[in-house]
Amino acid sequence: MPELPEVEVVKRSLKSTINNLIIKGIKINDGNLRYKVKKHKIGQIIGSKITDIKRRSKYLIFYFDTEIVMIVHLGMTGKFFVVENNGVKRKTSFYYDISKKDEKHNKLIFLLNKKVKLIYNDVRKFGFIKLEKVKNININSHLKILGPEALSNSFDFNYFKKKIIGKNRTIKDFLMDQKNVAGLGNIYVNELLHFSKIKPSKKVKLLDHTDIRRIIRNTKYVLKKAIKYGGSSIKNFSNSTGNKGNFQHQFSVYDRKDQNCSNSDCKGVIKKIVISNRASFFCSKCQK
Numbered sequence: 001m002p003e004l005p006e007v008e009v010v011k012r013s014l015k016s017t018i019n020n021l022i023i024k025g026i027k028i029n030d031g032n033l034r035y036k037v038k039k040h041k042i043g044q045i046i047g048s049k050i051t052d053i054k055r056r057s058k059y060l061i062f063y064f065d066t067e068i069v070m071i072v073h074l075g076m077t078g079k080f081f082v083v084e085n086n087g088v089k090r091k092t093s094f095y096y097d098i099s100k101k102d103e104k105h106n107k108l109i110f111l112l113n114k115k116v117k118l119i120y121n122d123v124r125k126f127g128f129i130k131l132e133k134v135k136n137i138n139i140n141s142h143l144k145i146l147g148p149e150a151l152s153n154s155f156d157f158n159y160f161k162k163k164i165i166g167k168n169r170t171i172k173d174f175l176m177d178q179k180n181v182a183g184l185g186n187i188y189v190n191e192l193l194h195f196s197k198i199k200p201s202k203k204v205k206l207l208d209h210t211d212i213r214r215i216i217r218n219t220k221y222v223l224k225k226a227i228k229y230g231g232s233s234i235k236n237f238s239n240s241t242g243n244k245g246n247f248q249h250q251f252s253v254y255d256r257k258d259q260n261c262s263n264s265d266c267k268g269v270i271k272k273i274v275i276s277n278r279a280s281f282f283c284s285k286c287q288k
Contacts, residue, residue, distance in 0.1 A: 002058060004055075008227050020050060021112040048065060068133060079122070168203060169203065172280055267285060268283040
């Protein structure tokens with residue numbers, strides 16, 4: 001599933017290709033996503049101009065010159081790509097290389113002016129596209145439960161310290177919970193905990209002030225670095241310029257079971273355990 005860096009890259013890529021274009025029509029090939037896309041509802045944005053595209057946690061939010069926004073979650077395999085008037089396809093996420101066999105999974109096609117098409121493709125159909133009124137965005141059922149953005153100033157030492165009081169959860173579970181901090185997922189939690197030298201199974205009640213400061217600092221460091229490298233291309237991630245993400249080549253622990261720790265001064269080996277049904281990778285020596 002795409003995490004904050006991948007969705008941020010998608011957002012930036014889309015903004016650079018379709019911002020200020022007008023939706024002239026919408027073709028629904030298959031509306032059976034996580035929530036069914038209904039023609040009469042999605043049709044409300046026909047004639048609207050795309051004025052901005054923002055990201056909240058792992059959600060994309062399309063703004064128009066109307067009082068409606070479009071909220072998109074990419075699920076496991078959702079992706080956008082743009083087809084320009086010359087037929088050139090510009091991928092807008094680092095999911096998958098686009099091939100003929102993938103085209104059968106084109107679920108929605110947004111027909112824009114200047115003969116541009118925005119295509120939503122989703123193999124597993126766990127993503128969704130919903131409309132919401134701008135005035136209701138802060139009470140939207142998907143968005144209102146989210147904690148502070150992982151890259152925001154609100155996610156700081158004081159917030160973290162207060163949030164873990166009385167909690168008996170593992171630090172891995174705590175960081176994966178979008179109600180605590182928005183945007184983190186399995187890959188980057190594994191990575192930031194390795195940089196912080198904290199074992200993913202450690203209980204949050206056992207964290208000291210140094211641990212907390214390390215987690216805050218390395219959360220922002222790892223995410224910013226991942227965005228810089230264009231996100232992680234594991235199985236199926238790509239952007240509007242057609243480039244693949246490269247952060248997977250920077251992994252320190254994720255998917256590196258039985259390999260040597262990437263810290264030059266450490267002789268440990270990467271181990272794999274399962275926490276809450278998710279693979280967790282850590283160094284057997286330097287993470288405590």
